[in-house]
Amino acid sequence: MSAPDPTTESLIRAAMRGVQLLEMPEPWKRNATYEDLDDIPDTYVGEIIDGDLWAFPRPASGHAVVLAELQHELAPFSRDKGPDGWVILADVEVRFGPHLLVPDLVGWRRSRMPKIPDLTVFELAPDWVCEGMSPSTARLDRGRKREIYAQGRVGHIWFGDPVHHTLEVLALHGPVYHTITVAGGNDRGRFAPFDAVELDVGALWSR
Numbered sequence: 001m002s003a004p005d006p007t008t009e010s011l012i013r014a015a016m017r018g019v020q021l022l023e024m025p026e027p028w029k030r031n032a033t034y035e036d037l038d039d040i041p042d043t044y045v046g047e048i049i050d051g052d053l054w055a056f057p058r059p060a061s062g063h064a065v066v067l068a069e070l071q072h073e074l075a076p077f078s079r080d081k082g083p084d085g086w087v088i089l090a091d092v093e094v095r096f097g098p099h100l101l102v103p104d105l106v107g108w109r110r111s112r113m114p115k116i117p118d119l120t121v122f123e124l125a126p127d128w129v130c131e132g133m134s135p136s137t138a139r140l141d142r143g144r145k146r147e148i149y150a151q152g153r154v155g156h157i158w159f160g161d162p163v164h165h166t167l168e169v170l171a172l173h174g175p176v177y178h179t180i181t182v183a184g185g186n187d188r189g190r191f192a193p194f195d196a197v198e199l200d201v202g203a204l205w206s207r
Helices: 006-020 034-039 061-073 075-079 138-142 144-151 201-205
Strands: 044-049 052-057 086-090 093-096 099-101 105-109 128-132 156-161 166-173 176-184
Touching: 034 044, 044 144, 061 075, 061 086, 061 105, 061 128, 061 156, 061 201, 075 086, 093 144, 099 144, 138 144, 144 176
Parallel strands: 128 156
Antiparallel strands: 044 052, 044 099, 086 105, 093 099, 105 128, 156 166, 166 176
């Protein structure tokens, strides 16, 4: 794989600057069970990682805009009901062995999930996830959750950063992820695994 060009490297550094300054929060409850999720306020999202319950406030408006616009940009894939289409959902629980994660956006190829099952918790590992970067979740998203996604063989992760206006695209190579591109500002491009359609990155930051 070729080395990132200088522009890509600078965007990666910009995306990481806000993460490096954050302290890791404490779990909501250690040695938690699935039933403990009922104790979290409705304004929080709960995940169980390594037996601990983590709870974070639901996204602020900038974060929510990125996710909503991204779903809009990926609509051609969701509308395709054939084997080349995708099931793309927001804010659903996905089990990875003992871990219960809630990616901001999650996608399965329709060749693996032809129809959306009526489930509370999805057991089938997805093909793609997108995490919106926020101060409260960035370290966990880029750290332990990324390791769990790799163990679950999730092919691609996208990190959308509404502060630095960057979209980072990672692909799984062997046991770890590698950043294959970072787009920012008003860039347009084709980004795996949705490279069949050109994506307007600038639309993600519009309000």
